[in-house]
Amino acid sequence: MRMETFIRKALRLKAHTVIKVEEDEAAGKLVVHLERVGQRRLRCGVCGLEAPRVAPTRRPLRRWRDLAMREHLVELQYAPARVWCRWCGLRVERVPWADQWQRVTHALARAVATLARVLDWKSVAGHFRLNWKTVAAVVEGAVLWGLEHRRWHPLHVLGIDEVSRRKGQQYLTIVYDLDRRRVVWVGRDRTTDTI
Numbered sequence: 366m367r368m369e370t371f372i373r374k375a376l377r378l379k380a381h382t383v384i385k386v387e388e389d390e391a392a393g394k395l396v397v398h399l400e401r402v403g404q405r406r407l408r409c410g411v412c413g414l415e416a417p418r419v420a421p422t423r424r425p426l427r428r429w430r431d432l433a434m435r436e437h438l439v440e441l442q443y444a445p446a447r448v449w450c451r452w453c454g455l456r457v458e459r460v461p462w463a464d465q466w467q468r469v470t471h472a473l474a475r476a477v478a479t480l481a482r483v484l485d486w487k488s489v490a491g492h493f494r495l496n497w498k499t500v501a502a503v504v505e506g507a508v509l510w511g512l513e514h515r516r517w518h519p520l521h522v523l524g525i526d527e528v529s530r531r532k533g534q535q536y537l538t539i540v541y542d543l544d545r546r547r548v549v550w551v552g553r554d555r556t557t558d559t560i
């Protein structure tokens with residue numbers, strides 16, 4: 366399978382496609398060039414509905430970081446279209462690979478948000494080679510999403526784990542909801558006060 370096809374499938378693109386993947390050796394990254402497909406309909410960046418028309422002018426080129434491939438950073442490049450939305454008027458399209466104001470793809474945002482539960486933001490930024498402001502924006506986005514989508518169910522089965530981050534040093538206490546297989550809380554130290 367060609368690299369372009371592989372990335373198109375991984376990003377689940379329908380109205381867009383990968384036209385070229387280039388290696389930027391100096392920067393150690395793969396640059397993925399995206400374009401829209403023919404006359405497929407695009408979505409409004411505000412309400413998310415399919416827009417009946419696409420305006421002739423584009424927005425300037427934008428870049429999004431995606432999950433790295435081995436040691437290579439991956440960067441998507443695309444000039445978003447403007448669409449005429451029935452309800453919102455002339456707006457920038459909603460791209461399917463990232464939330465509107467984020468500089469990383471959904472996949473990278475999920476990885477960042479997960480690691481940010483157990484590491485400080487600076488370490489997370491270092492791990493993914495991102496600016497800490499990008500990490501902050503992802504975490505804030507994840508918290509907002511969580512608040513909007515959370516329903517509090519009673520916790521029936523709790524699992525509690527203690528993780529030492531470095532041998533003999535700092536401990537984290539992690540509380541799991543075993544029924545629903547997710548982390549509900551992470552705290553520093555391992556005292557009963559933490560619980």
Ligand SMILES: [Zn+2]
Pocket residue numbers: 409410411412413414450451452453454456
């Ligand atoms: Zn709209």
